[in-house]
Amino acid sequence: MKYLKNSILLFLLALSPVFAQQKITLQEIWSGAFRTKGMDDLQAMQNTNQYTVLNTNRSARTNQIDLYDFATLNKVGTLVDTKGFKELADGIDSYTFSPDEKKILIATSSEQIFRHSFLADFYIYDISLKTLVKLSGDKVQEPTFSADGTKVAYGKGNNLYVYDVASKATKQITTDGKKNAVINGITDWVYEEEFAFVRAYDWNKSGDKIAYIRFDETAVPEFTMEIYGDNLYPDTQTFKYPKAGEKNSTVSLHIYDVKAGTTKEIKLGNYSDFYIPRIKWTNDAQILSAQVINRHQNNLDLIFVDANSGAPTVVLNEQDKAYVDVTDNLTFLNDNSFIWTSEKDGYNHIYHYSKTGKLLDQITKGNWEVTAYYGFDDKTGNIFYQSVENGSINRDVYRINLNGKNKVRLTNQTGTNSAIFSPDFDYFINTFSSATQPTTFTLNSAKDGKQVKEIVNNEELKSKLAGYSIPIKEFTTITTEKGHQLNAWFIKPKNFDPNKKYPVLMYQYSGPGSQQVANDWNDTNDYWYYMLAQEGYIVACVDGRGTGYKGAAFKKVTYKELGKYEVEDQIDAAKVIVKYAYVDPARVGIWGWSYGGFMSSNCILKGADVFKMAIAVAPVTNWRFYDSVYTERYLQTPQENASGYDENSPINHVSKLKGSYLLIHGSADDNVHLQNTMRMVEALVQANKQFDWAIYPDKNHGIYGGATRLQLYTKMTNFIKEKL
Template identity: 65%
Template sequence: MAFVKYSQIFMKFSKLLVAFLFATTTAIFAQDKKITLEEIWSGNFVQQRLQSLQSLNNGSEYVVLNYDQANGTTSIDAYSYKTGKQTRTILNSANLEAIKNFQDFSFSKDEKKILLSTEVEPIYRHSSRDIFYVYDTESEKLSKLSDKKIQEASFSPDNSKVAYVYENNIYYLDLATGKETQVTTDGEINSVINGITDWVYEEEFSFVKAFAWNPTGEKIAYMRFDEAGVPEFSMDLFGKDLYPQQEVFKYPKAGESNSKVSLHMYDVAGGNSEEIKLGDYNDFYIPRIKWTNDPMLLSVQVLNRHQNNLDLIFVNAADNSAAVVMNETDKAYIDITDNLTFLSDNSFIWTSEKDGWNHIYHYSEEGKLKNQVTSGNWEVTNYYGYDPKSKKIFYQSTENGSVNRDVYSIRLNGKSKTRLTNQTGTNSADFSADFTFFINAFSNTETPTIYTLRDSKDGKIVREIQNNKKLLEKEQSYQFSPKELSTIEVNGEELNMWMIKPANFDASKKYPLLMYQYSGPGSQSVSNSYFGTNDYWYQLLANEGYIIACVDGRGTGFKGADFKKVTYKELGKYEVEDQIAAAQKLGERAYIDASRMGIWGWSYGGFMSSNAILKGNDTFSMAIAVAPVTSWRFYDSVYTERYMQTPQENASGYDENSPLNHVEKLKGDYLLIHGGGDDNVHVQNTMRMVEELVQANKQFRWAIYPDRNHGIYGGNTRLHLYTMMTNFILEKL
């Protein structure tokens, strides 16, 4: 009997020992788990984010568009800011007979009617054609706006009408009578556009809707684009049919003819339009129009083609007269924003870099400066709005360092400034309609995004809304390395840098270096924020024994106007010099193998990486360029001329820094990638680069993704792309 007992004890001990060893081995193995490309591009490491929300007028509730996957229906649900609990359902498509679901919505000013978007057909980056319905929240009646796919539907201020654009003409529908009125008649595809922007305005000034009801609904101000003289660009989309489909659209390249833009005022009662004579301008842009708090006074921003002279004009809709209220000039260029805010007395808030840093200013209705609200050697990076009750302005800034962001409030007189966020890192805000609350999104290099509801008076946390602890828990089974923030002194400047080292980093060993950068004017790639998708790819490369680094050189943003605008008229000169010099300085570190340094980038970053391996052929042994600009002569007028003027005025600036003119310097390994359906940076850039490399008898690798746009995505495309780049790095660096 004793033998049996000891045997049982031994068996139990053995089982426990095996279990312990298995658990220990599993734990050790889990800590060594390697990340894969499939995991990255299947969304395994995507941060949980708040759904896009819209504050209701009451300021105590917000609404969210929810999708019921099981039933295929959508609903507009209201939630309490204070509790986060659902308070009511404003609309559920399950209760509608005409439509099963909708993709987007917008409220009328009084929130009694809702425009519902269905059958959305994307056009370019911001534009689409939709089938719209109008839902009345009081009568619960749903009515179809039009059988046609239309653009930019917009309620009149009293909800009685909806204006929209169809085939480049403006219409409005009287919702009570069902009568449709055509406002313009000369719209024609690839010739004349009314009420929406052309391709280059949409891409570079970031708006599509180019008409606006005045506050009383008596007038419609609209822009007209005569693009008959704009050269056409065409590209073949291959699809799966027997013959490719050719897409043709107006695209003004640098130095070529732009659309002729004009401003018009339509009188609803009279049914007639009149062109507004803005002044003696030639070859200009209208990047913004906005009605002031005077219902008959329209503000218009007019920018010269060089984009260094801006007039703020007030148009009196009673007699259509126009007068310049304020003028701003810059030795380089002026950035356009949506920050213009009119107060009850029609004085206005404006942001400007006029003192060398981006700050907030307060002007009288007559355009006289009342006071500079913020000042200092730091940048206002986001303007959130003005609360008339507290007389406070809310904004985001770099007051705690250019890689950090904090949210502040300040009185209109520039006093009582209050920091509303208290954690060092990247803080942003989404305010309720009445500025009672704001939702703070916070992250830093160690913390994925945490969403909290805060009181706008003092920034105190009301409640935590959402965090990403599950993502952190998931990442614990991988050997992820920290993203180390620092600076590096290059060409007389302290440049911001991050670095990711292998998890088992040994300072006595030498590692190959891969640099990433974007480097475009005013951009930022080095910030105190958590991993993005590419950062997980960098972790994969770090696991393979690479050091990855990123340096924001001269020309990037948030360190003052002089730092940003030093690249004016010479894109690709100082930025490339800084990347080469930074690589050389990093190559002096004992743990970096200076003979194995590579660089990669996408879009502007592809332009940079191409130049870096050519001009820095003794520094970089490998480069990858995705969707690169290879000559600014090929890119659009608005973006390019903002920084370069025209090729006719600045030929040397365009050509001396074009990779096309330096191909004979190629020594290292070069991979060139582009999307064949890129309407932004045309595949022409890569085709010309290929031809120059071939004629110089330089060997390289290249790939075209058919029909893919500038983002090169869809299906397995991103996985394929990053697999190709990974294999190239492993083989060549």
């Protein structure tokens, strides 16, 4: 009997690893072991009640653009399969349809330029003929079909071209484009980064005119980076980069007449030192809209331009004591009245204006924000949108009439919902996730929101994670001693013991209008936090003042003082956290990337008695080194607001350093230049402060490629374990 008991015990011990909870590893995180399944490059068709998805056959190394029916979700067919075309051997990087949806522009062999911009080989694919024709012998940028699908405009070498689909003839429509001097129809670096668009031209509704923005960069100062590569001598990359207070590109608006072959410059009015962050043709083929904003970005005019006479008319003006956000939600209805979103009542809401700019209705109202505008159904008069009405960390999809009545919440699960609507607005594909539910895709009715059918789920991933003993992300609100209520989440060890004392690592980003405390599924960093929790750490995140989705006053309190109130809130939140009985007050750290690195650097200095360690990745260390559009929106120029720049610069507080500080940067960061870290290092050295730092050769702001992320996160993990 004793022998039998011992045998059973040995057998159970042998089996115990099978039942043991697995620990997350950095290798798994950065090899994509926890990647969710999705619907890649999903696009709703405009002329049929269908949608397309870019699918990948990994074993065959091929891509397919597959067509599906919205009502049934059944696959209708495959429009393109790369296995039939040697020209597409590198795969499909992106695709767009002609207006009649009979042809497709396909990008392949893409080469990234900056964050959004890229060069690629583009092909025109005829769906019925199954033919593939190369657009240009060279790689080009931002090709777009004309309204009738007979022509394609594109950018190449800082000039604009028009390609005739039938004749295959190409016409160059601008000739003065020159690197680091003049750009036509494609944005400069700062517009791309801060106004988040690359294609600075637009076809009108009849396809006979192209409006474009011309950028004269001649007077903009240049920035040069060393690219070390594999050669004996490093190369250099030089580009125009307007730092705060420096000269911007001089922009002008032009309209090209395709039939006449002539170009007209549009005199927008008595503006000086201004931006044109958006242009868009209205439903009237001869009326162009342009958003023009002053350098302080606190006065925005929506201008309608008569393409024939060139006469501009201001139809709408937005002003703010701090700044006005540019909207992408401008939508023209059949009568050329338009939808507009604005924060003018203190929260971002939807407005309806006549074609002359007269306010017809404020469609949404309340102490909550509209976060996405999906479209207008002219047959029912309904508008579809996303908002945070169900709590600032959640997102829901709603329907409301154009007159602001009959609002219906179309999603019923608490978390983050987003939608892609069918062309007839009868259905929408809802993407849902929460902190406890991996992403799902479902077909829903636009009438009442009821689920029609599930498309994709991630139950397999959910089951896999069940074996990892992953803790739950807990959402809460922290009230600081100053009385500020701040959204927060905590990740505690799975075997959390309230009688123990735990070290805490705080994470934040904190940039204006941003949000890190959101009820959605894990990103890659979350798995790192779960891994740290398995190692006995509590990870916390707090969204302080200046972050988004809680109204304009909460967001804009940081105006002219970036790094003051946000840093106060992180320090004050930490002071609340260290009072928790289960927190070791001597072991609190903080980390962040980019704006978050600026914050964590300030926190370890201004909060030296609170934070034991900090990690700053790619930080801004003085806003004087950052670009004009972003920085001046929140600080004005250094010439006007020197103290706003310098009093909150971590460079000027290095003497306060007490704890452990790790500083990390990529040497080829075109966004937050390595200059920021080098100046910080010099200040620390001259203050005789000890610190750790790492430079990643030829890596940009994202610091990735090959094993880079694995090595980076291993370094940060080791630093946390050693110093916290």
